[in-house]
Structure formats: structure tokens, C-alpha cells
Amino acid sequence: MTGRSRYDASSIAVLVLAAGRGSRFGGGDKLSAPLAGAPVAHHILCALRPFAFAQKRVVCRSDAHWSDAHWSDAFARDGFSILRNDDAESGMLASLKIGASSVENRLKLLVCLADMPFVGTDHLARLISVAKEARGGIVASRADAYHGPPAIFPVDELLRLPPAGEGGARSLLANASFVDCDADRLLDIDTRQDLLAAETRHGLGPREAAAANVAPCEPHPPMVAR
Secondary structure (H helix, E strand, O other): OOOOOOEEEEEEEEEEEEOOOOHHHOOOOHHHOEEOOEEHHHHHHHHHOOEEEEEEEEEEEOOHHHHOOOHHHHHHHOOOEEEEEOOHHHOHHHHHHHHHHOOOOOOEEEEEEOOOOOOOHHHHHHHHHHHHHOOOOOEEEEEOOEEEEEEEEEHHHHHOOOOOOOOOOHHHHHHOEEEEOOHHHHOOOOOHHHHHHHHHHHOOOHHHHHHOOOOOOOOOOOOOOO
């Protein structure tokens, strides 16, 4: 491991899903909305940065408004391959299949959502640790009634899913192992009210943002995409 990498994730690829319609946000790109001094989408990037993944992918929408979103540049600088979903209306499954099809079958795939800004590096490290012991099984996050991403799947399991639809890989979770997490860390940003509530709930001044692991990503030299 070199540079900023602190955790070995060499048997795992990471996929960030960022092609959702965002229709409930009421106009504009929710992933570009500022939160604690950085776009919403950059916070999961910060949480992922300490890991040395085998491969890194992010799936975005392909229409002009989304393709020009400046937040994706930071993913490219961090070594992510930018994949485009030409039919984002077909749901999360389409993005999952695009991402899973782009990585090697031998790998496990950590699936994260770009609109979950409070996921911490510590939680991701626990997921990866459990996945290494699970011998090919599925490992997902759990908080109260929530069961889902961030989650780790064998790539071949994802490739067997239907080509389109909502709900993502929820059908695969019946036999998953779960890693518990505080419910506040798994909040997602769907509406402008969610964004305001997140800022208010977490009291996100600079010091508080850093403590919550949502501090803005610091720039660093480009990394080579794998």
C-alpha cells in the first residue's frame, strides 16, 4: 500500500452508484449540493480513500446535465473509472450490472451509494474484515429496519440479477451476514429537506464535520486508474 492507503482491500473492487434520477430532490443535482463544505458525493469518496482497492468504479448518468457534474472529477483523480448509464430510468439494477460487468469475476464488490454522506471509514473497514472471513458470502450494513448498502457481494452473484429494476441487490440479502451501524450513519439524501436535516442534525461546522467523517476531501496528486 502506498500514499494514503491504510487498509488492504486488494481482493475487493469498489463500485459507487451515482446514477439515480434524484426526482425527489426538486431540481438540480443532489450529489453536487454542498454539505459541510463539499459536494454530497465527495463524502463517500473521503470514506473510501484509505483503502487500497483492486479496482474502483463509479456509475453516473450519461445525459449532459449529469455528465458535466463537477463532483465526478474528484473520483477520476482518485483512480475511479467513470462508467455511464445510458438508461438510468431503468433503475439501480442497471447501474449494478454495468459496474459488476466491468470488474474481474474473482473479486468481491463493495457497493456504496453516492448519496450516503455519513458512512464512515471505520464501518467500511468492518464490512471488509467480515467479508474476508465470509468465504464468498454476502456482507451488508444493518441499522434498525434498514438492511443494505454499503454491502459486499461476489461479482458473479450480481451478474445473475435481472438487467433492470429498482431495489438493487436486495433479493440477495436473505443469506447475508450483517454489520451493525448507527442509523444516523446510513442516512441518505433524497430531498432538500433531508439535506437541511442532515446539516442540522449533525451540527456540521468544520470541527463537527471532521468528527463525523464528512470533512471535505483534500486534493492530492492524481492516481492511475486500474
